[in-house]
Amino acid sequence: MDDLKQKITNIKKEFEEQINYATEEKHLENIRIAFLGRKGKITSLIASFKMLPVEQKREWGPLLQELKQFCQSLYTKKQVSLKQATGSSQQKKKLHFDVTAYKPNQQYGSLHIYTHLTQKLEDIFISMGYKRADGTEIETDYYNFSALNIPENHPARDMHDTFWLTIPGMLMRTHTSTIQIHAMEQQELPLALFAPGRAYRNEATDASHNFMFMQVEGLFVDKNVSMAHLLGTAQAFLQNIFGKNDLNIRVRPGYFPFVEPGVEIDCSCPFCSNGCSVCKHTTWIELLGAGLVHPNVLDSCGIDSSIYSGFAFGMGLERLAMILYRINDIRLFHSNSLNFLTQF
Template sequence: MSTIKQQIAEVTSSFNERLSTVQDIELLEKIRVDFLGRKGKLTELMQALKALSPDEKREVGPLLNKLKQDLEAQYLTKKNDLDASRHQQDALQKSSFDVSAYRPNQEAGSLHPYTHITQIIENVFMTMGYDIADGPEMEKDFYNFEALNIPQDHPARDMQDTIWLKMPERLMRTHTSSVQIHTMEKTKPPLAIVAPGRAYRFEATDASHDYVFKQCEGLLVGKDISMANLLATTKTFLQAIFEKEEIELRVRPGYFPFVEPGIEIDIRCIFCKSGCSTCKQSRWIESMGAGLVNPNVLKHCGIDSTQYSGFAFGFGLTRLAMLKYGINDIRMLHNNSVEFLEQFS
């Protein structure tokens, strides 16, 4: 019996050795015949079983059955692997795709300066607890003018400034300040938002003006909001945008119907110390208009102006992008020049 057990071990070892090296379906079939065929090695072992005693048969029989199952399972696994490999090779040969063909490097894209500066602004204000708000670009007269304390006879309603639509009381918003009203109608104070977006003016296009431009509006409403809060917020924002700890601000009076008092905030020129073409030799650069929210605006939105106050500010994203990236012509931001845009990749 020890002899037949030794033969089982030898058959197993020989089968595994030959199976591990075969890479051809025809050779695999020959291995199957040699070991599992009617005249194969397994059949020889089965015939040798007849010469054993009943007790030996009961011991060796299960070993031979297990050997047969193991050899058949390994054979089928190898056959499936070779079939799959052959099908893959056939598919590649039939395909017109040449894996060795030269493929030029894919040109990497980049964010547009508008998108980049918008993301920076949003991130800065979100760290200060502000939400990002949005509103319709085709606006109603009420939201663009009336609710912002701009009466019917205000110059901003002049046909030369505003793009009016044929639909009654409809226009293309002239500023993103209209988002203030939408937000205050839906959200009760305290609230803090910034609203970047497009605005439209009926203007001729030149190096510093366009009829479509990007603007960002900021609004904070709560209790005991003061001018000090406004100036601290704008300074923190400008320091983050221009990546400078030392930002000198200049505040001067300004008029905006929806804030009272209104101010203009300038920053000391970040490009020079004694005057340059960017600051027009003045050493100051206009950055934004701002002020404390006019009580009439709060009343239009159903907010008690005796309980709540707030500040608002607005600045041109276009101008900010031009300053940050040293762009001297606004039209470069819209002409889709690859040579210009690839500078920001």
């Protein structure tokens, strides 16, 4: 019995001394393992106690229990004390933190070039009296083709050009002209809108083509709208987007099922006067497909084509961005290259 009391006294003294000298939580944890762990001194003492006769267990039990509680209590108090000391030290560091200190290699997020350019176009068109219109990217056969005067045997309906869905008559829109049809059906005349958005076509991806691309289209419908209104609007827009008041345009015949007559509008190169790599040394840049809205399109939207007329135009946002910022590969727009994306 006396030997046990002496062991308990020695363990208490040793534990208390080591606890008092502990200055870090890691050191404290090592002490706990050495005494209260599965192979610790107190645990081993309790394990040997289980082999004793019942009478000795009654005498030794309370003493061992008191030892364990004493050590556990001392450990807990020391643990709280060290945590408070650590917290106080960290708080002092915060108080002396220099908020003006330079931190190198700090990277910031930025808007995508699509967003930048769309916002720029929005500012231009709104200043010209247009309103922005948006629509769904999944469309019906009717709104994507039939309402736009594209008959059933037109090549654009072919499986090789259009992403058809498994739901009959549903597809990924091949142009943002679908937004114009919805607007002409739902909104009052006169109507002036521009519609930016994604379009999808089953094309092989290369430096100048992609299966998903951005389009921007414009529409104006009113009485007595003529080709002169279209050309004046196109020239004003192009002069604004390139920041060149002396920019000229030229018109070439073009075919689009939803306009008649159809034209393609080029602008004089804003970067040169004698030819450069942007205009391919022709001094002209192809940009817009346009024309007067076909009477069949107006009639399909419930607009009397004998009273009202209109013009429409469209362009690829990527092509415009590639010209403005001298980008030579359309695939960069959808890449995760921060070197490219953070330039805008």
